[in-house]
Amino acid sequence: MSRAPSAPRRAFTTRRRVATVGVALVAATSLAACAQSQREAGGGEGGTLTFGAAGAPDGFDPFYASDGETFRISRQIMEGLVGFKPGSADVEPELAESWEHSPDGKAWTFKLRTGVKFHDGTDFNAEAVCKNFQRMFDQTGAGQNQALSYYWIENFGGFSDGKTPSLYQSCESPDPTTAVVHLTRASSKFPDILGLPSFSMQSPTAMEKYKANDVQAQGDSFVYPEYSRSQPTGTGPFKFASYDEGNGTIKLVRNEEYWGEKTKLNELIFRIIPDETVRKQELESGAIDGYDFPNAADLKALRDAGHNVQVRDPFNIMYLGITQKNNPALKDVKVRQALAYALDRETLVKANLPEGASVATQFYPDTVDGYADDVQKYPHDPAKAKQLLAEAGVPNLTVNFYWPTEVTRPYMPDPQGIYNALAENLRAAGITVNPVSKPWNGGYIDDVDNARADIFLLGWTGDYNTPDNFIGTFFGTTENRFYTAGSPWGADLADQLKAADAEPDEAKREQMYQDINRKLMSEYLPAIPLSHSPPAIVTSAEVEGLQTSPLTAEEFASVSISGQ
Template structure:
């Protein structure tokens, strides 16, 4: 997990040189363990791939920020640990009107924010009015990305909004009014950006006081120093110079108290440095270990847990700069040319699966009878001849300086696809750019002809996958103004607006069939399971297919 549909990379790994940092902080790590050992669950030190953007989840869209804020804040609805299933969190139950536009949430009693103020229906409405009322820099996609993607516009009325109003019926009953039905509600509220925050703290420390400064932002005192939620951990400090974020157990938490006394996130941007820090005992775990290291980490006694795959890697196709790619037969030829079975077995990590459509089988609307594209280079050559493109030349883009859950080794994936395409007689011109240094930007403006990209689901919904990819004609790199681009976007909007669940399921299945036969705007490649690794002293970690781990149930025992 950028603030755009093409690459919502809230989980982007910030690549850099941090080996020296890992070494220099060894003594500090040992001190932290000594202070935490033997009490409850001790102290967990987790290696983060990059620094958080800030600590106000509403203004965030990246995984490293959410990894921290998820421990501090809670949502009305949550995700059951280890699954993608919805469960109660700060709301114990919810029900909707028959038209799906009015939702009534019954709230958990006896819950306080970290500052001691009560969580109640009034707090819920103040949170939603704060989100809806954003202005200036706060109302831009760079900061309010998830609001714009899920709710649309703000209170200024410049753009339509899904949100209409919120009312506190009584302290334990909040009513949300929507402007239309959407099948993604209330599941969308499980996303980290929609966490409940203390209205008192947001007012006192001016949470909305965020200003643009060049290509970045200056955040409020609240977002930097006083994030205040209801979660099992409280914010203690952020030493930006040393890249260390410290949280402490919330002893007034409404539910089961966290086992850890302290939870520390240490920024170590380089993957090799993170592995070395784990091996040296400087940290207790880190995320997204390279698949090439899995066997050695397990052999050395570390607890490597492989998540269930809930993502998609695809070969994107931009039709703008290569007219040949507008021909469906050419796009089908590309699909037949790629040996996805071999790709999964030889390049992707253990337990990866070949993708036949644009989301995993666990998501509603998955169709078992979509058109399949088995590896058939001769069929690819025939289709190219029929399309008048026997000597097709394409640019194939791949990103450097990055590893993603769905794309753990971009160069190796690129190499396998290039070899397959050339085996079908296609002339391939390789282009590589750094992930955050031109690759994503140029994909977004449709400069890349063929490109590697993917997505990890935020929650279990077809809209979160195919709606993100194809649900708007703003993504001209997919459709290049083709008439079917609007047809596809309209079909997705219609399915999402269908109240009857069985009818909605049938519509999504048909969309998936059409995507793979009539349109083929990209080529699904694989679903791959990212791993997370911790030391053998760490107990209770439940890996999440959404990469949304919570650390309240984790403990760290003293090594023997």
Template sequence: MRQTRTVHRRWLVAVGMVTVSAVALTGCAQSQRGDQGGGGKTGGTLNFGLEGQPKLFDPFYANEGATFTVTHQIFNNLVTFKPGTTELTGDLASSYETAADGLSYTFHLRAGVKFTDGTTFDADAVCKNFTRWYNQTGAGQSEAVSQYWVDNVGGFADGKDPSLYKGCQAKDTSTAVVSVTKTSSQFLDLLAEAPFAIQSPTAMDKGKANEVKQQGDSFTFPDYSNAPVGTGPFKLAKNDVANKTIELVRNEDYWGEKAKLDKIIFKVIGDETVRKQELQSGGIDGYNLPSPADWSALETAGYQVLKRPVFNVLYLGVGQKNNASLRDLKVRQALAYAINRDQLVKTQLPAGAKVATQFQPENVDGYAKDVQAYNYDLARAKQLLNEAGASKLSVNFYWPSEVTRPYMPNPQNIYTAIANDLKAAGITVNAITKPWNGGYLTDVDQGKADLFLLGWTGDIPAPANWTGTFFASTTNRFGIGNSPWGQQLVDSLKAADAEPDTAKRTADYQDINKKLMSDYLPGVPLSHSPPAIVFKKGITGFVPSPMTSSEESYASVSLG
């Protein structure tokens, strides 16, 4: 998805990979990452197959999942998500509160925490991190470098572009107050994301962390980017690029429950089939995102395939730009009734997938339980087409090649199933396929498609990251500006995001979700699919996260 740059980020996290759903390995986790506890053997080395080579280990400049898998073990954030859930809780901040007007956040910090270079963690360290992020200059302001900041916070201290961030004040050593320029429903959740991990100000100053330089179409980063210093349960010991291994060792001075493992060795193995072979041969103990086609065989062979809680959506997008018939609500409703989504989920999607009733899963705030349903009803679909004078409807249906996604493991098969349903309703379907990065996304973003397959894996459980991303403007890929309600939808999403009262904001998003399914229907939500991670028998303590690898800790993992 790419109507905003935020969407583009989630393409980068999972390029060429397939994901699946979530339950924890044997073991338990408490509400804070630093206090996980649980039983299990202490000591030993976990060998884990990593899908790509991190280009650096400074999370602020990173934008892909392989890097975050590693950095999440090295750093902590002010806030985090309770293991296995989308519930926000304190991390380096033991508690926090939001001002009544939504324009400032007060963080009460843990005492006795030190970075692995010996620097004391305190309010001054927190503010130095915010100041560092906000004061990027030159190449550091590029979206390709500071992508999460640009996408979610906006501009920098030079004032060239508006910024959500306003300032940070160290009220005392244990209290930091962060101010914003406007109310945002997702700001706190954003601070739990990997790029906003708190780093040692001493190490950043010594390593000149902000000295990013552009060379042609690429960037060079300072030495610090490969020598990160955090407060997490592990620290980086070695990055052997030549041998494609990354070694982390336990932080013996960690402020919370010490990690059970002595070491983690991440082995970079780009091919999913080779990762599976390495697991089977004993070369690694686990890997992320096994193909859904392999789940059953892996489980039969005794491996633990852990399915994460669903946190994505697959939808049929409806473009209103070129095909006037698609601007008629009855026609879009006919499309929804014509698709046998129950059958689609059973035959084309991984075990644990479920039919989507709206454009977000249940674990995102604002989910509405009483939206209009579109159960499979071929007769109703034909009736609506007739009433709209569109009984001879013809559509250009785009589907992508050269890609798999957690929510779309086999695009061609999903396209075929949906196209056959539409044809049964009397709709003429013209298939158009292009490579994902070879014209498909470009054409969809330019509004050339009448119908298209796309989806989204969420960054955070804030609705602004879901409906607020899909329908943020009237010129999005759905072409909602061609309908009289388009601007109304955009305005209502902006108003909901800016609402400081939590209960009212939730109600506002629920109302939007209801209208999306009854009054607007800019597309047809199809399904939610779970992503998976696999470990050999005997590995315990791993808790899968809905947000996948960027929010999963190995501190509680044990070899048995």
């Protein structure tokens, strides 16, 4: 992760990815435990693990999802051509044993694992791979809505109707164990993106039988087909069993025909418990065996009570967003630099974030390619901030500062406390702050995405280990939440990011991203990176074999429960 200037850099992932990998997948291990009654009910080698989920999934078809609760379930029952190494953000083989690409980076040949079947008995082979890609590419109607096909649109672009350019071109299966994916251009994010749950391999037979693509818009929401509601079918170590929506309980069972090492658990249950305090109480009572993102203030008490608290390596960024659309003063880079100098990020990290958090100097961790050690820094300097505001002709700057309620995020564990600290910093530099607070899903994200805020708190947990996943996501188009379309450099930045992503030469691409990061932190400064924060996960003391993921992408597979 990116560290404070004086702190050493600590790599938990390798900074280079290899084009061809030929080693077998090492299955990620994760959580396992269970309340006594559930152990008795589950029986067998590993009994039942009950995990407290923070919310209900949107559905069970990960292609139509962008929420963490859906993906948490998808990771247990589905697999991709590639996966992520346990404890890191780097790719490794999963359903593909190896891969290689053409010199121009446009053709990718995957050698597939043999002897693998989907949960319904359908063979996993090259034909199934191509049917999956074609299914995603052939979306029509509601299926092309960004609220549904978010990750396809963000990573691949358009669909087969050709209305919008697409990174994906075609797929061919020269033999059952070889799939060739053709792209329209080289991309730094390929094949990493294939490790995302949205691009998991799903049974073509089940998708056709249960009409997976038959999603319909209904007002501001969607009606999902039977496949998404109750028939998700992958190749993973768990199979979908049931969803008791009334009781908020999702049940998965062991896949006895799994191609790899079978999970020790008989059952994996997710109980939907939206309130974090209630999740903590349920863990303490033994009703659940673990939950994610415990409040940083509770970590010591949880440990003292004998629970197993693990803090992940941080692979995220929290930033102060700046929207240039509504407040003319914010279009001046001197004003944006003044905001950066006004913020005491060192104290923020020490006082408001969990142990292991660090000050960010740019928009992604130092374990990602293109990280530049020599970017412009902004130490806390209220006098410098006042000087820049005076030079810009706005010594009495006023901003509407948006912060979210009814939410905690891995990078933002205490939104109100973080807002209070930063607002105090801004006021000390002579800036008038008008607070605007809204529920995360009750207007906040909508206002931020539609560039209504002057400044705002937001962040990102990386999906995979490439620069494009961070700064490409933030600034890759001019019509973004920062409204860089209103800046003379906005289109240039977007073009630079597209060019860097499409550069097949790794060394040249690294230099291009370093140059972009230098400009982002000096002449552009569309937002202010604040911190990297390590999110925690907690289980009961009986859990053994937890392997945390910086992507918050744990798999509940090779685990054990003491005494079982």
